Amino acid sequence: MSDSKGAVMLLEVRVDGADREDPAALEALGRAKLMLEAPEPGRTWSPTAAPGVTGSLSVRTAADAFAFLHRLRTELCADPAKPRVRVAAGIGLGDELEGTRLAREAFKALGRRGRYLTRALTHDPQANVVLAALCRTLDSLHTGWTRAQWQAIQRRDGGRTLQEIGRELGIAYQNVSKRLIAAHYSLYREVLDASALVFSHTNHAG
Numbered sequence: 001m002s003d004s005k006g007a008v009m010l011l012e013v014r015v016d017g018a019d020r021e022d023p024a025a026l027e028a029l030g031r032a033k034l035m036l037e038a039p040e041p042g043r044t045w046s047p048t049a050a051p052g053v054t055g056s057l058s059v060r061t062a063a064d065a066f067a068f069l070h071r072l073r074t075e076l077c078a079d080p081a082k083p084r085v086r087v088a089a090g091i092g093l094g095d096e097l098e099g100t101r102l103a104r105e106a107f108k109a110l111g112r113r114g115r116y117l118t119r120a121l122t123h124d125p126q127a128n129v130v131l132a133a134l135c136r137t138l139d140s141l142h143t144g145w146t147r148a149q150w151q152a153i154q155r156r157d158g159g160r161t162l163q164e165i166g167r168e169l170g171i172a173y174q175n176v177s178k179r180l181i182a183a184h185y186s187l188y189r190e191v192l193d194a195s196a197l198v199f200s201h202t203n204h205a206g
Contacts, residue, residue, distance in 0.1 A: 007062040008099030010090040010107040013053035015083045028083045029053050035072055062200035065091050066192055078154035080147040091120040093199060122202040134195040141188045149183040152176050
């Protein structure tokens with residue numbers, strides 16, 4: 001097995017229940033652009049001419065795709081004062097040519113504004129069956145998170161303790177724990193890591 005190749009993600013960022021010209025929606029989309037355009041070794045963002053924030057993100061290391069997608073979603077959803085943002089992603093394993101082809105196929109399979117927001121494809125049909133189940137599980141979890149849960153998850157991802165998060169949010173650390181448990185955060189992290197492992201270690205064609 002090998003994870004020597006990179007991956008391509010086709011992304012669409014949209015704001016729930018807001019007009020595209022709404023100032024809050026424009027600000028939220030602007031934050032997404034800043035994250036995607038930020039210079040980062042091994043990562044290249046290529047926007048499309050479509051309205052909103054859409055385009056392809058190439059990553060040098062395939063395993064980084066799921067981690068970045070999670071971080072993007074978390075940073076865009078963790079502030080209760082901001083509009084809720086959804087990020088749809090089709091992820092394809094491989095170089096620019098093969099990865100883009102698979103990413104397009106994966107994104108198309110999501111449908112328009114459906115329940116599921118994540119799909120990943122490789123050339124291996126068996127790996128794709130596993131990835132489909134893993135991605136559906138991820139989406140079933142994170143699409144149900146409340147803004148309070150996103151807040152706790154963002155800070156927990158950053159390595160803060162329950163006590164530190166509680167002090168920052170002005171709540172008891174026990175309530176931070178309750179938020180993470182209700183979000184099934186430990187399970188989500190396990191599924192996220194498993195998704196990256198299956199995706200990046202699938203044998204490449206040729």
